[in-house]
Amino acid sequence: MKKILGVFLKGLFVLTPIALTFYILYKMFLLTDGLFKGLLEKAGLYFPGFGVIVTLTVIFLVGLLASNWLTSKFLNYLDMIIIKVPLFGSIYGVIKDTVNSFSANKKGFSRLVMVHMSNDLKLLGFLTNDEESTFIPKGYVAVYLMQSMQWAGNLILVPKEQIELIDVSSEQALKFIASAGLLCKKGA
Numbered sequence: 001m002k003k004i005l006g007v008f009l010k011g012l013f014v015l016t017p018i019a020l021t022f023y024i025l026y027k028m029f030l031l032t033d034g035l036f037k038g039l040l041e042k043a044g045l046y047f048p049g050f051g052v053i054v055t056l057t058v059i060f061l062v063g064l065l066a067s068n069w070l071t072s073k074f075l076n077y078l079d080m081i082i083i084k085v086p087l088f089g090s091i092y093g094v095i096k097d098t099v100n101s102f103s104a105n106k107k108g109f110s111r112l113v114m115v116h117m118s119n120d121l122k123l124l125g126f127l128t129n130d131e132e133s134t135f136i137p138k139g140y141v142a143v144y145l146m147q148s149m150q151w152a153g154n155l156i157l158v159p160k161e162q163i164e165l166i167d168v169s170s171e172q173a174l175k176f177i178a179s180a181g182l183l184c185k186k187g188a
Contacts, residue, residue, distance in 0.1 A: 032056070112173040113163040115143055115156070124177055127163065128155070146177045 033051035040046035040054065065071040083089040111127040129142040136142055141160055146153040
């Protein structure tokens, strides 16, 4: 009976990530396909999947507009107005800052560091800010310590000499930390 249960659990562990990945992709398809479905149906242009194409095109066009000097100024002005709206602006600001921390031109979560604590204790985290500010004293840096198995964490300020940059990709670092060290391949 134990062997049967073990085989069943192994099958469950293999199928769960596959099933969840397909489920998430399916939900994303439904969401993006449904965004413009009503408009496309009224115009007589709708067929399953066309909404996804239209959504991706709209996202691309907004990105194109945001890349233009004149329209980017307008979008920045619009951004300032949105941030001033009570409650909505606070939520929008947090989401925008979080999304921007992952953009290619930001340092956000791209620099994995090892923090050398006392008694040979070492912590892995992401160097998020190395500039002196109101919150960061001279000679200190901001390191985000992500908690394993979830997307919460702690921000600590550490003397610069107590950190060591580690040369790994952000993706490898996130996988390693988020999995509590379980997803670690030798030689990688």
